Amino acid sequence: MSTIPPEMKLIYEKMKYLGQKQKVATDNLSRASIPGEGEKTIAPFKAMLSPTKVSAGSVSVTHSGHISVTSKGSHGGFKVKENFKNNEVNLAGNAISSENALMELNDAGTETYRYENAHKNIAGRMKTIYSIGSK
Numbered sequence: 001m002s003t004i005p006p007e008m009k010l011i012y013e014k015m016k017y018l019g020q021k022q023k024v025a026t027d028n029l030s031r032a033s034i035p036g037e038g039e040k041t042i043a044p045f046k047a048m049l050s051p052t053k054v055s056a057g058s059v060s061v062t063h064s065g066h067i068s069v070t071s072k073g074s075h076g077g078f079k080v081k082e083n084f085k086n087n088e089v090n091l092a093g094n095a096i097s098s099e100n101a102l103m104e105l106n107d108a109g110t111e112t113y114r115y116e117n118a119h120k121n122i123a124g125r126m127k128t129i130y131s132i133g134s135k
Helices: 006-030 098-133
Strands: 039-042 080-083
Touching: 006 039, 006 098
Parallel strands: none
Antiparallel strands: 039 080
């Protein structure tokens, strides 16, 4: 039986996703001055979740509205695509916006911080529960 709650697994997957989002934004930023380059984007995290039947220990999905965390794609398990046509060409001769890349990095960093705190909160509650049972 798995003692890891589904919330912790979801937080883990979200943090993994945010790490990949930061890598994509950093890659965009590093290529912002190279002519002919296109901006890469990562699919939203919600698109990575599938409403399929999954079981985790004694927990199982009983409703189609419930989610299981299944990653798909090729960039660290997440779908990344390069956009050339959607963006206008800038002065550097490419379709990458440095400002967008910096905003993506900032947003992903802020969100990672929030999920780290949620992880610490759940881990603290689990420690409390396990220590009560051991006395």
